[in-house]
Each structure stands twice: as C-alpha cells, then as structure tokens.
Amino acid sequence: MGCRSCDKPKMNYRKGLWSPEEDQRLRDYILKHGLGCWSAVPAKAGLQRNGKSCRLRWINYLRPGLKRGMFSQEEEDVVIDLQAKLGNKWSQIAMHLPGRTDNEVKNYWNSYLKKRVMQQAQGASSNSSPKSPPELTSMSTTADLSSMSMPMPMSMPMHQRHHVKNNSGGGSTTTSHDQQDDANISGSRAALSAPPPPPLAQQPFEHQAARSFVFSDWAPESYSLSTHWPAATSTSGNVTPSHGSAAAFGDQMSGTYGAGGLPPPHQDHHHSAAPATTGIAGSGYFDLLNMGDIYGGFSSTNNDDLLF
DNA sequence: AACCGCAACAACCGCAAAGGG
DNA sequence: TCCCTTTGCGGTTGTTGCGGT
Known part of the structure; x- marks a missing residue:
C-alpha cells in the first residue's frame, strides 16, 4: 500500500x-x-x-455508474432490510444498491429512513390493533409511505419534496435524475393503483426502474471509453451495458455544485442538445469492457455498478 | 418580508485495516 | 516483524434551500 x-x-x-x-x-x-x-x-x-x-x-x-436522486421504494426496502440485518455497514448495504454510494445510503438513512423505521417501530409497539385500511387512516404519516407508496403533499418527506423543488430549477441541485425520480413520485410512488414492483433483487438490473447514471455529466465529448479507459485488471469483470439503461445513462446527469449555487458542468445538456450524450459511443451504448481498472479500486458497489 | 426550523446532502474527521519496504 | 503510508469506512459536521410562521 x-x-x-x-x-x-x-x-x-x-x-x-x-x-x-x-x-x-x-x-x-x-x-x-x-x-x-x-x-x-x-x-x-x-x-x-x-x-x-x-x-x-x-x-x-x-465516478461513472452513480445513480442520483430519490431512492426507489425497492431501494428503501433494501436499505431497511439490510440495515436491520447488518447494522450500519453502509458499504455492504450499498453493494446491494447499484449506483448508490455508502455515503448516499448513510445520508438517506440518517435523514429519513431511520425516522421512518422508528415511527414504524413505535407504531407497531403502541398499536396492536390491525391496521386500518389505508383510505381510512391518515396517509400523512411517513410510516405509511412505504406501504402506500403514496406521499401526501404536505407530509412528503423532505427528501422527496426536495427533489420536487429541484425541478423548479431555481436552486442548484437540479438534476435530470431528480426529474426521472420525480416521475417515481408521480408514478409508482404516487399512484395508488400502480402495482408494486418486484423486489429489487428480483429485477434484472436493466429493467429496474429509475436507473440514472451520471457519467454523461462529465464524459468528454467524443470520449471513447473503450479506447481511453485503462485496460482492465480484471478485478471486477467485464462491463456490458444493458440496453434498458443505456439510454438513461446517456440522458442523465448530476450536478450539485449546489452549495455555492455554481452551475454544474454541462449544466443544461440534459435539456438541450446533450452533446456529451452523443459523444459516448454514439448510439448511447457503452463499451465499458475495459473499465475494470477504474472500477477495481472501488470498495463496494463495483460489481453491481458495472452492470449497466 | 424576515426569521426560524427542518431536511438533504456534500464533505470532513478519526480510526482501523491493509499492505509495502 | 515492525513501521509507515494509504485506503476504506462510519460518524459527524457544515452548508444550503425550502416551507412555515
């Protein structure tokens, strides 16, 4: 070392x-x-x-492969489940959440999930009666959100409201991930009629919802991963982008220069011509076969991250 | 309109493990 | 084997923005 x-x-x-x-x-x-x-x-x-x-x-x-924005319902469930099993082993938990970092998971837990779980625990201990039908109970409690997938406007947790607000673009943390994830709010999370998706682990990665990657945020135009990224050292295996997420990959960006209100690089590329997107492998598919060296140094989600 | 509290998140800090010399 | 450096991880803090009063 x-x-x-x-x-x-x-x-x-x-x-x-x-x-x-x-x-x-x-x-x-x-x-x-x-x-x-x-x-x-x-x-x-x-x-x-x-x-x-x-x-x-x-x-x-x-790093490429990061997913930003809201946690999906499935991701929340994974975090809650694994936190119960593993404790605060954020890096290990993050391994099960492709595109999420331990820091992100940790922040999400500390800022939101922990409270929700505590509320649920309190509710379970203090209320032994069977749960009333959702429509007859207050759906404004955050504890209900997971089961209902239905955040109410005024009770929407800040992490969710935050992403909504970001779409106004006034702040600095607006990302297209947020926009995609906002679709989750108005979509799966907000639609009572929407059937719950299968557990995350059961979904083929390319079919998992709201896969958002940030590589296109910074990949240089006309950058060819297959030719520029160092040869793999085979620490993480090959990388083959899947069809389903490739488009999202190129279409997503992240940019939180937010604290100072600074615009992220390629700030508007998501909303404009998105040259960075077109610069990556042209078709939106990625040749990441040689990225092992890059990924190999990562501690946690590497393998999962590779499964674009 | 101003202030306050809260939430989200980026980043720092400290410690322990890993590994080379 | 020991020492030193680097890396990884988890806890914590600081900053920012929004909503409520």
Missing part, C-alpha cells in the same frame, strides 16, 4: 465544496491515468486537495 513514489510535500489543502474546475481536473486525470495512488492524484492533477478528498469526491460523485 505504501506509495513511496507518491510522496509529496505537505501543503495546505483546500477544503469545502468542490468547484466545477476541480471536478474537471479530477475527471480528466482519472480518465487519463486511471485509478492508482490517491495520495498522488492531487499533485498530478493539479488539485489543492488531499488524496482522501479526491477519492471521496470520485467515489461519491464523479
């Missing part, structure tokens, strides 16, 4: 939110050189960040 060649003088590292320029530098560097010694990345990429910060930024935000 020691990386003597990566030794570098101590420096005052920049902290706080990443700027688009920093992201771009990190992307460019990793695209060119692949993953290696994180401690060497800042210097080589021209970043005034420490390697740890670069790694975190890449894993949680920049």
